[in-house]
Amino acid sequence: MTAFALxxxxxxDYGMKLLMVDSNDTMDDVARIARENIxxxxxxxxxxxxxxxxxxxxxEEFIAHALTVADEGFVSMETVDIIHVRD
Amino acid sequence: MDxxxxxxxxxxxxxxxxxxxxxxEALFPPQFSDPHGIPVSExxxxxxxxxxxxxxxxxxxxxxxxxxxxxxxALSRVEFYKKADPGWKSLLQMHFGxxxxxxxxxxSAFARITRFGKxxxxxxxxxxxxxxxxxxxxxxxxxxxxxxxxxxxFDWAHKAPNTDNWVIMSERHCFDDIEHTRDAVSAAIMxxxxxxxxxxxxxxxxxxxxxxxxxDYSFAAMLQTVQSDEARxxxxxxxxxxxxxxxxxxxxxxxxxxxxxxxxxxxxxxxSGIAFDYYTPLAQRESSLKEFVHEFVTTQFLRNVNAxxxxxxxxxxxxxxxxxxxxxxxxxxxxxLYRETEWWDPVAGVSPPERDWLEQKYPGWNDTxxxxxxxxxxxxxxxxxxxxxxxxxxxxxxMTGLELTGVPGKHWKVKDHTLDLDGRRYHFGSVVDxxxxxxxxxxxxxxxxxxxxxxxxxxPPGPDGVFEYMNMAPEERGTCGTNYAWVEAFRLAS
Numbered sequence: 280m281t282a283f284a285l286x287x288x289x290x291x292d293y294g295m296k297l298l299m300v301d302s303n304d305t306m307d308d309v310a311r312i313a314r315e316n317i318x319x320x321x322x323x324x325x326x327x328x329x330x331x332x333x334x335x336x337x338x339e340e341f342i343a344h345a346l347t348v349a350d351e352g353f354v355s356m357e358t359v360d361i362i363h364v365r366d
Numbered sequence: 367m368d369x370x371x372x373x374x375x376x377x378x379x380x381x382x383x384x385x386x387x388x389x390x391e392a393l394f395p396p397q398f399s400d401p402h403g404i405p406v407s408e409x410x411x412x413x414x415x416x417x418x419x420x421x422x423x424x425x426x427x428x429x430x431x432x433x434x435x436x437x438x439x440a441l442s443r444v445e446f447y448k449k450a451d452p453g454w455k456s457l458l459q460m461h462f463g464x465x466x467x468x469x470x471x472x473x474s475a476f477a478r479i480t481r482f483g484k485x486x487x488x489x490x491x492x493x494x495x496x497x498x499x500x501x502x503x504x505x506x507x508x509x510x511x512x513x514x515x516x517x518x519x520f521d522w523a524h525k526a527p528n529t530d531n532w533v534i535m536s537e538r539h540c541f542d543d544i545e546h547t548r549d550a551v552s553a554a555i556m557x558x559x560x561x562x563x564x565x566x567x568x569x570x571x572x573x574x575x576x577x578x579x580x581x582d583y584s585f586a587a588m589l590q591t592v593q594s595d596e597a598r599x600x601x602x603x604x605x606x607x608x609x610x611x612x613x614x615x616x617x618x619x620x621x622x623x624x625x626x627x628x629x630x631x632x633x634x635x636x637x638s639g640i641a642f643d644y645y646t647p648l649a650q651r652e653s654s655l656k657e658f659v660h661e662f663v664t665t666q667f668l669r670n671v672n673a674x675x676x677x678x679x680x681x682x683x684x685x686x687x688x689x690x691x692x693x694x695x696x697x698x699x700x701x702x703l704y705r706e707t708e709w710w711d712p713v714a715g716v717s718p719p720e721r722d723w724l725e726q727k728y729p730g731w732n733d734t735x736x737x738x739x740x741x742x743x744x745x746x747x748x749x750x751x752x753x754x755x756x757x758x759x760x761x762x763x764x765m766t767g768l769e770l771t772g773v774p775g776k777h778w779k780v781k782d783h784t785l786d787l788d789g790r791r792y793h794f795g796s797v798v799d800x801x802x803x804x805x806x807x808x809x810x811x812x813x814x815x816x817x818x819x820x821x822x823x824x825x826p827p828g829p830d831g832v833f834e835y836m837n838m839a840p841e842e843r844g845t846c847g848t849n850y851a852w853v854e855a856f857r858l859a860s
Binding site: 286 | 757820
């Protein structure tokens with residue numbers, strides 16, 4: 280378990296945030312941590328029927344839910360987009 | 367028989383000589399003086415439009431000081447401040463912490479131009495510039511210190527540069543880059559032409575107009591008297607650029623302007639933009655930032671650029687003009703939410719009539735920046751004040767040192783422009799910031815910004831670690847300038 284810094288681009292927010300996660304955190308964990316810190320502070324809570332997915336900043340494909348930060352080979356302060364997806 | 371100024375001025379200021387005991391290169395090392403190899407005979411053609419003798423300078427400056435300081439004496443500033451609108455207090459607190467140390471830095475910048483400029487006229491004008499900047503530092507610190515008895519924020523007029531507060535780090539990075547770490551020619555073009563001619567009118571003339579409308583005649587007088595000096599010493603830039611162009615260095619001059627204009631724009635966008643569009647009480651706003659930029663920057667600065675035969679900076683249409691509409695709005699959100707990290711007490715400036723004004727001046731504001739303010743407003747209305755103090759730190763641009771922002775809400779667009787270099791990833795808030803870095807990576811690459819230092823573990827641990835790092839005791843940390851009273855208007859409206 281190692282602290283890992285990500286740069287988080289949360290959909291709807293005005294700017295990017297430094298998100299401290301753990302290298303063993305999955306993408307779902309990353310999305311959850313982002314939501315806990317950003318939703319209802321800068322942007323509304325995700326509407327019912329949506330969940331959050333993670334992708335590399337500017338990428339098209341979402342990263343698999345269960346892949347970890349370490350698995351994905353992020354560099355320190357990798358920028359990720361947190362995107363609302365309808366269920 | 368009295369001699370006219372025109373009879374002796376050119377002779378008196380021609381202080382060049384042919385060195386006999388050292389080489390010209392030893393006397394004027396290129397890295398401090400002129401790296402372009404332009405002959406001294408060309409530099410001696412430097413001809414400043416506004417000429418002044420030392421005797422006239424002293425007399426004029428004394429008259430200016432009598433004028434400014436007497437206005438201050440006539441008006442009880444402490445009582446004025448106590449009764450001032452919270453937004454005006456925010457503005458004064460922010461200005462007096464952010465500006466004096468930059469003025470003081472310019473003292474040494476001009477002194478270096480005085481020593482290392484090859485043109486006698488350039489050295490002469492820079493010498494007066496040094497004295498000007500001493501005056502600007504003194505007058506602004508003196509005016510600030512009057513409020514110290516009623517507000518601890520004004521201690522930052524002196525304290526700011528002795529801290530690693532993130533706002534101050536951002537300013538230092540910018541002005542160290544353009545003024546303090548370059549040869550005399552580059553520093554003069556960047557400081558006198560881009561910075562002073564491009565932008566100081568925004569903070570000192572446009573803001574003076576708002577100050578007069580608000581009734582803060584003392585502050586208005588102070589700003590105007592400072593700017594009267596800028597009008598003289600900022601002229602160093604144009605004759606300098608002309609000599610560069612005449613000697614085949616047009617592209618070099620253009621690049622220096624392109625770099626420095628953007629760097630300074632980012633600082634003034636945050637400083638002046640927030641002051642004009644959020645802190646100045648609504649009834650006293652002369653114009654929006656966008657309107658002031660059009661009047662003082664787009665029109666006047668471009669006219670000066672064109673007159674020299676230069677181009678407007680390459681990013682003007684695609685990046686600068688859109689940025690005028692957006693950047694400071696995003697910065698204001700962060701300035702308010704992360705208020706504890708600032709020495710001043712920010713106001714939100716988004717009551718219903720203020721939002722109407724913002725929408726009118728910046729169509730689409732409510733669908734974008736307003737969407738974030740909706741969340742903040744609702745949190746305060748529901749008593750969830752803890753949610754107005756974010757836990758995650760904002761990501762910052764490696765060039766500006768300001769938050770890496772874009773447009774939120776219904777037209778969400780925030781882009782991180784990254785660069786990988788020597789095993790490190792750099793993050794930039796715009797194409798232009800990244801371009802500036804790429805012009806001279808060695809200049810910038812070793813610098814660690816505020817967030818870099820946090821990630822590297824250079825700050826003390828614990829929830830107060832960043833504040834300890836910035837040397838901010840609890841009583842120095844910003845609070846909402848209206849103590850959240852601004853949401854009352856929403857309660858009444860509903």
